[in-house]
Amino acid sequence: MSTYETTVTATGGRNGHIESSDGFLSLDLVLPQAMGGEGGASNPEQLFAGGYAACFGSAIMGVAKKHKAELSGDDVTVNAKVGVGPNGTGGFGLTVKLETEIKGVDQATAEAVVESAHKICPYSNATRGNVDVELVTKAV
Numbered sequence: 759m760s761t762y763e764t765t766v767t768a769t770g771g772r773n774g775h776i777e778s779s780d781g782f783l784s785l786d787l788v789l790p791q792a793m794g795g796e797g798g799a800s801n802p803e804q805l806f807a808g809g810y811a812a813c814f815g816s817a818i819m820g821v822a823k824k825h826k827a828e829l830s831g832d833d834v835t836v837n838a839k840v841g842v843g844p845n846g847t848g849g850f851g852l853t854v855k856l857e858t859e860i861k862g863v864d865q866a867t868a869e870a871v872v873e874s875a876h877k878i879c880p881y882s883n884a885t886r887g888n889v890d891v892e893l894v895t896k897a898v
Contacts (some may be wrong), residue, residue, distance in 0.1 A: 772797040772801065803840045806852070809815075810881040811838035814856055816884075818874035825871050843855075854885065855892040868897035 772789045788803065789795025815836045822829040837857040845851035859887040860868040872895045876882045885891055 762796045776805075793848040803842055803852075807840040807854075810854065810856070810879075811836040812839070813881045814838070814858070814875060814879050816865065817879035818860065821874040821878065822871050824874065825867055827860075827863050827867055827871060829860065829862070829871075835859045852885075853892075854889055854890045855895045856893065857896075859896045859898050861898050863897050864887055865895075865897040 764822045766776050766783060767779070768774055768776045768787075770787075772787055772793075775784070775786050775796065785805075786797035786799050788797060790801050790803075791797035802870075815831070815834045818834050818836070819831065835858070839855040839857070841853040842850055843882050856872075858868070858872050861873065863871070872893055876891075876893060882891065
């Protein structure tokens with residue numbers, strides 16, 4: 759049973775439009791130039807990267823207390839780099855690199871917090887064993 763559920767409808771695929779059932783998300787999509795499209799608008803990989811980065815940042819703040827760290831939203835920055843390309847079996851796959859900067863902790867604590875967050879984040883759990891996710895952590 760889900761704690762939260764949402765519905766987003768896509769029409770037109772990668773060169774189309776998405777809209778959430780509550781109307782808060784309404785966005786045109788365009789195939790990136792690197793994939794042979796026109797570019798100039800958002801794409802599914804950007805949406806996935808944004809969702810993963812935001813969720814992962816919240817997971818970091820959620821587990822920080824277990825590592826004796828008090829973190830706020832201003833202390834945590836997550837850059838999610840999402841790639842898409844051929845998977846070698848005739849289909850396509852994703853790659854993810856999560857670059858995290860955490861203020862106010864030492865490097866060992868930052869790494870421990872990120873590892874703990876990677877265990878509880880729903881995006882990390884959804885991709886585990888299916889998508890190559892690289893973690894890069896920096897205490898600043």
